[in-house]
Amino acid sequence: MINYGIIGAGMMGQEHIRNIRLLGGVRIDAIMEPDAHMRARALNLAPEAAVVDAIPDMLARRQLDCLLIASPNHLHVPQLEEIARLRPLPLLVEKPLYTVEADTERLAALERSYPAPIWVAMEYRYMPPIALFLERAGAETGGIRMLTLREHRFPFLDKVGGWNRFNATSGGTLVEKCCHFFDLMRVATGAEAVRVMASGGQVVNFLDERYDDRVPDVWDSAYTIVDFDNGARAMLELCMFAEGSRYQEHLSAMGPSGKIEALVPGPTRFWNVNSGPAPVPRIVVSPRSPVSEQVLDVPVDPHLLEAGDHNGSTFYQHQKFLEVVRGRGKVEVSMSDGAKAVAIGLAAQKSAERGGAISL
Structure with missing residues (x-):
């Protein structure tokens, strides 16, 4: 036990x-x-x-x-x-x-x-459609040269004391929320970031909220471009006032051989059942030759969907961590991995605030 x-x-x-x-x-x-x-x-x-x-x-x-x-x-x-x-x-x-x-x-x-x-x-590494995307991306693209990650989702949820409404306690949206995506960029490309350029701000969410006379300052939208040391380029598009989207995350990787995409729905509990069944996660493979498209559904165990908002990834992550605790597995996301993802996010925040690219 x-x-x-x-x-x-x-x-x-x-x-x-x-x-x-x-x-x-x-x-x-x-x-x-x-x-x-x-x-x-x-x-x-x-x-x-x-x-x-x-x-x-x-x-x-x-x-x-x-x-x-x-x-x-x-x-x-x-x-x-x-x-x-x-x-x-x-x-x-x-x-x-x-x-x-x-x-x-x-x-x-x-x-x-x-x-x-x-x-x-x-957790995002372990969402079944994203895990399959990462597994197949190299072979399907012939080596990723361009990578686009899009998240169109709901605003930040209410947290105790509103700590996630403020840059000082959250680290800022491009750290708090987007370190997931910068981590995925590193894993997918197999490379390290060398330059970051971003534009972002707070344009819709929480503008009328007050916490002891403090006005929330966390951003709700941004674009970020990241150059990697192997020549690959990646872009993140974030919008946190787009909860009507059928798919919350859309990942696209392109290379000399073709393209692969992952389509990931948001939390099942937020889906409007009056609009029909909740969408199923998908992988789409589009080779350049012969020109074609293969669509593969990647369903997630309903019990895991009920246990959290991350498409079962929290469970799969804990399975692997438990093996580490029992001495039978290895850490897959190290402190170095976590730190590098945050470093990209901090550079993106700085770029958006100051204007211009930030070298890492």
């Missing part, structure tokens, strides 16, 4: 709990969540869990085998450091790994010295 400690049990923490409980041979041993409402909801999902008020109390529980950090973004680095000082256990930490450039050296020191596995939660 593997015992989990949950640090942060808000909306995303609860999705993790639901998926952990699907694994078998595991239990939630303790939950640390300061918000009473979210804590109560988490305990409904894991009534066996003890409630702790601080990380030292969590780590004093000797039966713990591993940790999940799903707290607000700006807390990740200090919490990692506290765990490293007191009792470094295998852990899965939610993205983004960090939110400000000043934290890069702190994380580098942690990566060098932390004696247990750390997995950064880049």
Whole structure:
């Protein structure tokens, strides 16, 4: 039996709990969540869990085998450091790994010295249609030369205290939301970013909201172009006031041999059933010769769709992380991977604010 400690049990923490409980041979041993409402909801999902008020109390529980950090973004680095000082256990930490450039050296020191596995939660890699896209992209394109990622989705959901409404606590939209896509760019191209140029801003969402006289400043739309060291180019188009879209994510990779696309619907719970059945994820392959198109449905287990908003990816990620905890697997998303995705996002935020390209 593997015992989990949950640090942060808000909306995303609860999705993790639901998926952990699907694994078998595991239990939630303790939950640390300061918000009473979210804590109560988490305990409904894991009534066996003890409630702790601080990380030292969590780590004093000797039966713990591993940790999940799903707290607000700006807390990740200090919490990692506290765990490293007191009792470094295998852990899965939610993205983004960090939110400000000043934290890069702190994380580098942690990566060098932390004696247990750390997995950064880049769930999008494990969505079944995106996983198949990544698996087949090289062969179908003959080597990716152009990559376009589009996300047309709903606005940021309500989080405790509105922390995701502000750049200071979220890291900014191109970090908080888009580090997923910059990670996918790195994985798909097999290369590292060298230059970033972006344009973005807050044009529709949250303009009339107030939090103790603070006005939300997180962006809701952007374009980002990334050049890679192997000559590939990638572009992200983000719109967070387009929840009417049939597919939330649309990935396209092009190369000398052809094109491959992945079409990913948004969370099933947001689909308007009056408009018909929810869309099924798809892969579309379009070779240049002979000119043709192959469409492949990639359905996701309905039980996994009910357990979260990420097309089953949270479950598949936890399956692999559990193998690492049991000593039978390897970390697939390292601290270095998480840090590089954030670095691209921070460069994109800076580019959009200042104008012009940012070299990495």
